[in-house]
Amino acid sequence: MPTLYLEQFGISSPAAVLVHEQEESRQWEIEQPAEIQSMPQQWFREAMGGVRKLLSDADAGAADLDKAIAELEAVETEIRRLYTETMGVKREGEIVRAKVVRQQDREAVQRVNRNINLAQQWLDAAKAVIPALRDARWQLMAIRAESEDPGDAPAFDNADDLISYLVS
């Protein structure tokens, strides 16, 4: 997992938790431990706090920008992948719910509802965190450009000349 550096800022991919949730959820009969139930919101809060800290450290020149940019992109990609998977898990749960409702198994309905809600909470958190990570990455790219030598290329007002220069 690409979290070695970003973990200092509290930004980590929730993959391990979600894999566990998915494994548990697929059985649809296992109780979710309380700490996992509260995880999406907690992870979201920590990640957002981490993004703010990362940007403030980057502004102060105290962050490894290349590393942070690469890792943020990897975390973002991973969360997108998990988002799609979790959507599948939720749909699967809705099918199971229809089945247990037909069987009039009230206890099973409650358990399945709890897992569907958990998947939904995770999806909501991911929806908020993905654009925040993406925008933070672009801000870091801008911060990096501020301190970088742009090089000695000429300035162009003609696209063909610009393209010729790029490939020469």
Added chain:
Amino acid sequence: MLFKPTRRFREQVLADSKTSQKRIFRTLKKLVRDPWAPGVNLEPITGRKGFWTARVTLGCRLLLREVEPDEKKQRVFHIIGYGTHEEIYW
């Protein structure tokens, strides 16, 4: 209006595939003609004065920085690089 490719941008283009290069060049043509044309979708980066992004594809954007005008008072943009920027439609 003038556009200066930075060293990072040139290296990035040269290292990229021919297909990606074609997309970038297509964007550069639109950008140099008129940065504010709707297809370029130029947007400022929030909280970073002078920085802009321009759309290459739905999942990729160019990073630009407006610097001081040149001696003829022409606006100058540095083309800094490009990267993934997924547009999100939930």
